[in-house]
Each structure stands twice: as structure tokens, then as C-alpha cells.
Amino acid sequence: MDHLYEKTTKTTEIFKGRVIELQIEEVELPNGKTSTREVVKHPGAVAVIPITKVGKIVLVRQYRKALDKVIVEIPAGKLEVGEDPLDSAMRELEEETGYKTEKLEFILSFYTSPGFADEIVYLYATDKLEKGLSQTDDDEFLDVLEVTLEEAEQMVNNQTIHDAKTAYAIQYLKMRELKKP
Incomplete structure (x- = not known):
């Protein structure tokens, strides 16, 4: 499954609140190209x-x-x-x-x-x-x-x-x- 993995190369925190955090993650794709991901972090429920x-x-x-x-x-x-x-x-x-x-x-x-x-x-x-x-x-x-x-x-x-x-x-x-x- 390593051929599906996206490696994070940089994380930028956009917002940190009481319930969620929003991050922009720069990733290296399995084919070697790069992209960005918007990620909401949550402590769980x-x-x-x-x-x-x-x-x-x-x-x-x-x-x-x-x-x-x-x-x-x-x-x-x-x-x-x-x-x-x-x-x-x-x-x-x-x-x-x-x-x-x-x-x-x-x-x-x-x-x-x-x-x-x-x-x-x-x-x-x-x-x-x-x-x-x-x-x-x-x-x-x-x-x-x-x-x-x-x-x-x-x-x-x-x-x-x-x-x-x-x-x-x-x-x-x-x-x-x-x-x-």
C-alpha cells in the first residue's frame, strides 16, 4: 500500500479554534508530483x-x-x-x-x-x-x-x-x- 501514500512535506496552520484546526498540507504524491490538501483536525467524538x-x-x-x-x-x-x-x-x-x-x-x-x-x-x-x-x-x-x-x-x-x-x-x-x- 506504500504506492498510495502521500508524504507531507510542509504543514501550515490556518486556524485553531475550540473544536477544530484547519491546516494546509503540501504533499508529495505517489507519482513524485506535489499537491496541497486542506485538512480539518478534530479531537474525536x-x-x-x-x-x-x-x-x-x-x-x-x-x-x-x-x-x-x-x-x-x-x-x-x-x-x-x-x-x-x-x-x-x-x-x-x-x-x-x-x-x-x-x-x-x-x-x-x-x-x-x-x-x-x-x-x-x-x-x-x-x-x-x-x-x-x-x-x-x-x-x-x-x-x-x-x-x-x-x-x-x-x-x-x-x-x-x-x-x-x-x-x-x-x-x-x-x-x-x-x-x-
Whole structure:
């Protein structure tokens, strides 16, 4: 696979914010020519598929400025520097929904936009929820919803759920249901 590798020869930092960094990377291509790549650096994120004791999926509804609209998502959040993804997932679940759990099952991790960003999302699931208190960040406003799998599928179809991590989570739950005897 070395014949596909692009060697970075120079990195220029363009922007460094609270959530992302933007870099321009000059690269040497496998054929010896050079090019530039715009790269978004991100510390990573976690997402949780929470299922209540009665089998409902816990979701959050919130406004997303980048989209300029309200969408429904599974609880998720950015990893803090050096934070373990499992610890982050436990924290985000409680902060956003008020639910706590003693056990999260790791499902998988995936890159969100590998063409220009290094963000990786660690996805967990749990059906062992205990009610607690939500404690959202000062700049975070959301509603907590509890929906059936069928209702969640409808939300995907009408694009109320319109992000990849949540659509994947709904698909994962649907496949899991199909595998049950």
C-alpha cells in the first residue's frame, strides 16, 4: 500500500479554534508530483445509542448552526484532550439526556469525513439506563425524546434525523432486531 501514500512535506496552520484546526498540507504524491490538501483536525467524538427499559431509543433534538436547522440525533459529544472515549460517552449520555448507565457496549468507530477531516467517532450502546439529571453545557439547548424504532425510521425517512451517526445507529438497531429469533 506504500504506492498510495502521500508524504507531507510542509504543514501550515490556518486556524485553531475550540473544536477544530484547519491546516494546509503540501504533499508529495505517489507519482513524485506535489499537491496541497486542506485538512480539518478534530479531537474525536463519542455517540451513544441509549435504549430505555421499555425499548425506546433516547434521542436529542437540537439546532445545528452549520445546517441552520433543528435535527434529531443520538446523544454525542466531543472528546476532551486525553479523555478516554468510554468515559466521554458516559459523561455525554448523562449531560445530554439525564440518563446514566454502568455499562456501555462498544459498537465500532468510524471516520466522519475522511476526504478532509480526521474526526473519528466512537459509538456505544446501552439498554441499562437509570434516570438522573441532565446537565447540558451553558451554550447547549436541546429536547430529549424517546421514540420507538419505527418512529426513528420514519424520522430518517423524512430527514428529521439527517446525520450519519444517527442514521447508522437506527440501521444498527434495525439489523439487531432482524437477527432476534
